[in-house]
Amino acid sequence: MKIHPSILSADFANLETELQRISNADMAHVDVMDNHFVPNLTFGPPVVERIKAVSPVPIDAHLMIADADRNAPVYAEMGCESVTFHLEAAAAPVRLARELRRLGAQASVAIKPGTPVEPLIDLLGEFDQVLIMTVEPGFGGQKFLDVCLPKVKRLRAAISEQNMKVNIQVDGGISASTLDRAVEAGANVFVAGSAVYGSDNPAATIDELRAQALAHV
Numbered sequence: 341m342k343i344h345p346s347i348l349s350a351d352f353a354n355l356e357t358e359l360q361r362i363s364n365a366d367m368a369h370v371d372v373m374d375n376h377f378v379p380n381l382t383f384g385p386p387v388v389e390r391i392k393a394v395s396p397v398p399i400d401a402h403l404m405i406a407d408a409d410r411n412a413p414v415y416a417e418m419g420c421e422s423v424t425f426h427l428e429a430a431a432a433p434v435r436l437a438r439e440l441r442r443l444g445a446q447a448s449v450a451i452k453p454g455t456p457v458e459p460l461i462d463l464l465g466e467f468d469q470v471l472i473m474t475v476e477p478g479f480g481g482q483k484f485l486d487v488c489l490p491k492v493k494r495l496r497a498a499i500s501e502q503n504m505k506v507n508i509q510v511d512g513g514i515s516a517s518t519l520d521r522a523v524e525a526g527a528n529v530f531v532a533g534s535a536v537y538g539s540d541n542p543a544a545t546i547d548e549l550r551a552q553a554l555a556h557v
């Protein structure tokens with residue numbers, strides 16, 4: 341059970357301090373948006389490289405960017421420990437996942453709420469993680485979409501059936517009040533932006549969310 345706070349809800353003018361506040365996280369979730377794949381813009385390689393340099397925890401780069409085949413490998417090259425690209429933005433997801441692993445990163449693939457999970461079922465050996473989005477990607481603070489949970493369930497069943505070790509990450513609307521449903525469906529990596537950075541004590545919130553998830557094991 342891992343908690344990855346999303347720095348999308350952090351103060352962008354003080355990223356180093358904001359990263360220090362989540363030093364008990366399993367990884368820092370870094371949302372890269374290009375105003376093309378999603379209708380919002382955050383930052384790109386030069387800023388993520390600096391985030392990586394000062395972060396006390398490993399980097400989980402969530403790339404909401406077009407042409408992932410061309411644009412994702414640079415994040416593995418700069419040392420991000422996990423690189424997630426969107427299936428909808430990749431022309432050759434297997435080739436890209438192999439390239440990310442070759443560059444030393446964990447390979448992770450994300451799907452939006454409207455994208456079926458079934459095309460990934462026969463490709464599980466290519467990925468270290470599948471991210472099932474539980475909001476439409478683009479913004480923090482949106483409402484958790486329960487309609488995405490059956491995909492988490494089917495994916496967990498397929499992973500168990502194939503005896504694989506693939507993480508299932510959920511991202512969007514995760515808080516103390518939605519976490520249990522995601523855990524019960526089979527997720528084991530939880531991204532939380534507003535729930536962590538909106539709290540008075542982000543580190544305590546991380547510990548609380550992790551303990552809440554572990555209570556199911």
Ligand code: DX5
Pocket residue numbers: 346347348349369371402475476477478479480481482511512513514531532533534535
């Ligand atoms: C949304 C991003 C999320 C976002 C989650 O597109 O991928 O990582 O920061 O924010 P919350 O936890 O507030 O829904």
Ligand code: ZN
Pocket residue numbers: 346369370371402511531
């Ligand atoms: Zn994200």
